[in-house]
Amino acid sequence: MAAATGEPFGPPYRDASPEQVAEAARLAAADARAFRALPPEHRADFLDACAEEIEALGDALLELAARETGLTPARLAGERGRTCGQLRLFAELVRSGAALGARIASGPSGTDVRLRRTPLGPVAVFGAGNFPLAFSVAGGDTASALAAGCPVVVKAHPAHPGTGEAVARAVTAAAARTGVPAGVFSLLVGRDHEVGLALVADPRIAAVGFTGSRAGGLALVAAGQARPAPIPVHAEMSAVNPVVMLDGALTEPEPTAGGYVASLTSGAGQFCTNPGLLLLPAGPAGDAFLAAVARALKAVEGQVMLTPDIARAYTEGIRRWAAVPGVREAARGTAGPGPYAPAPAVLTCDAATYAAHEALTGEDFGAAGLVVRWSGTEELLRLLEGLEGQLTATLHGTDADRAAALGLLPVLEERAGRVLWGGWPTGVEVCHAMVHGGPWPATNSPATTSVGTLAVERWLRPVCYQSFPDALLPAELRDGTKP
Amino acid sequence: MAAATGEPFGPPYRDASPEQVAEAARLAAADARAFRALPPEHRADFLDACAEEIEALGDALLELAARETGLTPARLAGERGRTCGQLRLFAELVRSGAALGARIASGPSGTDVRLRRTPLGPVAVFGAGNFPLAFSVAGGDTASALAAGCPVVVKAHPAHPGTGEAVARAVTAAAARTGVPAGVFSLLVGRDHEVGLALVADPRIAAVGFTGSRAGGLALVAAGQARPAPIPVHAEMSAVNPVVMLDGALTEPEPTAGGYVASLTSGAGQFCTNPGLLLLPAGPAGDAFLAAVARALKAVEGQVMLTPDIARAYTEGIRRWAAVPGVREAARGTAGPGPYAPAPAVLTCDAATYAAHEALTGEDFGAAGLVVRWSGTEELLRLLEGLEGQLTATLHGTDADRAAALGLLPVLEERAGRVLWGGWPTGVEVCHAMVHGGPWPATNSPATTSVGTLAVERWLRPVCYQSFPDALLPAELRDGTKP
The missing domain is CATH 3.40.605.10 (Aldehyde Dehydrogenase; Chain A, domain 1)
Structure with missing residues (x-):
């Protein structure tokens, strides 16, 4: 077919x-x-x-x-x-x-x-x-x-x-x-x-x-x-591969936002390691990052998905997320050619909304990103502690964020088979030290x-x-x- | 208790x-x-x-x-x-x-x-x-x-x-x-x-x-x-830990028969690695070995088993084996003190009987040995191929049996987590190279x-x-x- x-x-x-x-x-x-x-x-x-x-x-x-x-x-x-x-x-x-x-x-x-x-x-x-x-x-x-x-x-x-x-x-x-x-x-x-x-x-x-x-x-x-x-x-x-943005990662939003959009949309987002969940600080710096994501995504055209069924399930998944009170669309690309190349999309909500709705925790296979805004390390930690097992977990930050990162790492190690500092989880490297695995249900x-x-x-x-x-x-x- | x-x-x-x-x-x-x-x-x-x-x-x-x-x-x-x-x-x-x-x-x-x-x-x-x-x-x-x-x-x-x-x-x-x-x-x-x-x-x-x-x-x-x-x-x-006697092992039956009886009866035979199944060549040399086993076992007194229930199950297991047509008692020790120290026993049958009766393939937890007589390498191989996964498999032989051993080893490796040349499976050695495991249902x-x-x-x-x-x-x- x-x-x-x-x-x-x-x-x-x-x-x-x-x-x-x-x-x-x-x-x-x-x-x-x-x-x-x-x-x-x-x-x-x-x-x-x-x-x-x-x-x-x-x-x-x-x-x-x-x-x-x-x-x-x-x-x-x-x-x-x-x-x-x-x-x-x-x-x-x-x-x-x-x-x-x-x-x-x-x-x-x-x-x-x-x-x-x-x-x-x-x-x-x-x-x-x-x-x-x-x-x-x-x-x-x-x-x-x-x-x-x-x-x-x-x-x-x-x-x-x-x-x-x-x-x-x-x-x-x-x-x-x-x-x-x-x-x-x-x-x-x-x-x-x-x-x-x-x-x-x-x-x-x-x-x-x-x-x-x-x-x-x-x-x-x-x-x-x-x-x-x-x-x-x-x-x-399956996994949603959480990516945590720490404060330092937001000082220059453009390149990082572009990297996120590229990782999210590459291959129509159909990767086990697709960054489906981005944890972004609340506040103006996070707002600016999200605006940069919106700008970058606007230019991205949807690709033909693997099967018509997968394309339909992707679109249905976005609709399910969007139906949750407190969730809004933050960014959208354009649909690609034909009926099975839906537009990539990024939706967003706050941590309380995410924690309260199980419909938001599952994977929407494809170029669908959920950006959850967090306020303060405690809320971030609670978010991470609430996650199921993952293939990957990624931290974005600078030297100034290292103390915060050290506090998060024990939780990330418990949740994921691979932890990244910077970069994007879709970058799997086949070598002697790679892990593509993780706790249930990854x-x-x-x-x-x-x-x-x-x-x-x-x-x-x-x-x-x-x-x-x-x-x-x-x-x-x-x-x-x-x- | x-x-x-x-x-x-x-x-x-x-x-x-x-x-x-x-x-x-x-x-x-x-x-x-x-x-x-x-x-x-x-x-x-x-x-x-x-x-x-x-x-x-x-x-x-x-x-x-x-x-x-x-x-x-x-x-x-x-x-x-x-x-x-x-x-x-x-x-x-x-x-x-x-x-x-x-x-x-x-x-x-x-x-x-x-x-x-x-x-x-x-x-x-x-x-x-x-x-x-x-x-x-x-x-x-x-x-x-x-x-x-x-x-x-x-x-x-x-x-x-x-x-x-x-x-x-x-x-x-x-x-x-x-x-x-x-x-x-x-x-x-x-x-x-x-x-x-x-x-x-x-x-x-x-x-x-x-x-x-x-x-x-x-x-x-x-x-x-x-x-x-x-x-x-x-x-x-669980496991029955097959022990294969090759021809060379039978030239001096006494010490080996004694080793078998000691391994079978030590600790009332209550070991995961107890040699519950001995595969012995048919013919006069095997007969002589079995006679040596009978002489050695006669002198062994049953030990108190771990619980009364286990002692009862052991005795019932012997009875179940003995009820299979073609199975006969080959050796028996004496009962120990009290009601829960039943006599160790060795029963025997030929390969056809063993293969035909599932009742004989299970473990009887305790000092109960089944000796199955085989004729020719092909019958021995068929017996081994028919075994479930085991914790151990043991070969007894001399230098003259090495060619036969090389023919059996691939089957034994597929069946067991540990393979022994000589000695008895109850001799587990805790070290960096020990394996106490094996395929299902071991x-x-x-x-x-x-x-x-x-x-x-x-x-x-x-x-x-x-x-x-x-x-x-x-x-x-x-x-x-x-x-």
Whole structure:
């Protein structure tokens, strides 16, 4: 379906049958042991080859993805870079052996005990609609699971089936080219939720990674728990990513207001890390900042959203916010071309109104910002203490605000997986120290991240070897290897 | 209640009221931030002080615990050593800073990103009945949660309330002596399951650790998921800990048979890691081994079990096994003093019988061993492939069995958290490389361990700091610190 018009194009993608779901899981399980046993170098070559094969798809991939998602080719080119970059980063991680967390110890009674992590088994991956490359078929969940040594069965996102198919063919080609068994990767199409639920219920699936809506995540978490043998389901769901403006950040409003508007509206605001909630001091300096936001936003045209349904839900969300007494519109851009490119908007209210209306606390997926005005540190702290778990929390200020920042940081650390000083939360950096996670309901799995190399730990479990002769130990735990 | 007689003694311990449960959680939450902010050295001193205060309780603690649990003072002295040893090991871990997993990286666009783990918040701990010290009030879950910087609320095990109270007083004294806020540790009494369920449901509790039965663990996992904001519940439940005898292990049956009987019957067999399932080759060498087991077991007297109910369930379990056609008794010890010290027993059957009867696959908690005879590697492999997740799996053999062992290891690694070459699974070694965990149903949380220093990771979550000025970073992430 073309995002801009809602009209179908391309081949009709048919939902996987229960037999096809079972077959994908069977193939994954059948090849799990062989994949696990591959030398790290071999697995890393496979990940590198995935990146190369995706790049080899060329601009046709970006054009197809743009048509399916409404995202711009420029944005998608960046996303392709990130996707291939993270595949290569995981390849490096595999080569380094660091993910195995090898430990060699002597117990209190002198017993030799050695530990290293081992893959959980076949992983089911549910990609996100808003990142058709970086959080989809060969996105972070797939890359980290393959890096862990787990076969992957992806349930394609129904909003970009063509893009999913193209990337899946690239991964399949990479597997064939590097001699990785074919069962290690499968793609299933499924508009119907039953396909995904059947996949999670399959006894051969050992773990699940999901990025998407809270409703979708909760359904899969429940399905994972309802199995005769429950499995871990890691779901990254939703957040409003609070940004706190401290006094010092308001002395020069223009550049910061522009940065906010850019972060809020980029990609039609369809980021997990979109700055949906801005906490702005009451008073003239805050007023001036908000006026600068209004000026900046006026010039921004709405972009085509991922699907017509998402565009409708976005507009409905703004209406719901605006209906709350005490909320007023502070800024609005213009609608973009066609029926599914609604105008970005910023609404505002005071802290008391925000605290009193639950309708204001949820995420409106898209370029919708809520600016809540606070008076005094105590009110700000109460606001922050009242927030649910978040993927990110951001502080804007200058050196003069450091004392205030130190007072807020303990609360922000409790609420979020990533804390920023300046900048905007949409600037996710895939690296060894990134965290894209957080307390409920940002995720159901607070001890993990779905971006960055630490993400590999979701698919591994520790196994220890007690009193083993060297020759029977896994290679990475033998004498003379450096843990 | 005295385990040996079932007669009550000591003060009547009354169940915590809902208000007391809420108060413990409130105090824990109120002091969580202050506890988290303590310098590592201070938190480590507290853990060391816990060990000292427990030791200062002297032999009175062992006598009380022996009366409550039926375990021998000698066994309890060993368990006290382990308990205090693991508190000190976690103190060392805290001092080293290793648990924080600090990472400093530069993102693809040059952004400074730094990560370290931070405590989840108040942890509810449910101790096990079979380890009144090492898996109870100040056991591994409590020690690892305190090491992580999480306040702890323990639900005392109803089978040893006096021991629990004594240890809780020691922890409280340690907190007072080292200036740790009092809310960091509380003990709740609860015979009624409602107490524990109310604790898990309290919105201030951030995570749960449990060691015990499958039914108990599943109830808490469900309660953790049913909250408006679900939390991680780590439950270590049950296992039969298969031991595979390879041909070479049978050439000198006596010492190995003796080791098996000792491991099976120690502490009345009430270990999570008890070798409940022995896989023995069919044929004369296996027959000779089983005869040696019978000779060794004959001399073993049953010990008083933890509670009269457990003794009854043990006897009933043996009866259930024996009722399966094809199962026969292979060895039996003698009953110990009083009504609650049933005789240890070993039953046996062939692989086909075992595979055909689900009644044989469960754990009979106590000194009950099932010996399953196998013929040929294929049958052995099928047996192992059919097993559920286990805490441990053990291979006995000689150098001549290494080829066979290499063929079995991939299956054993998939089934268990710890694999042993020789020795017996009850020999848990608390150290940096220990794993006491495993796939479902051994635990619900395969990526974790509840013993060894890796256990601390259950109570931590990663937080990353993006573009932070050095002065605002947590001390352990500032420039010049060594991650």
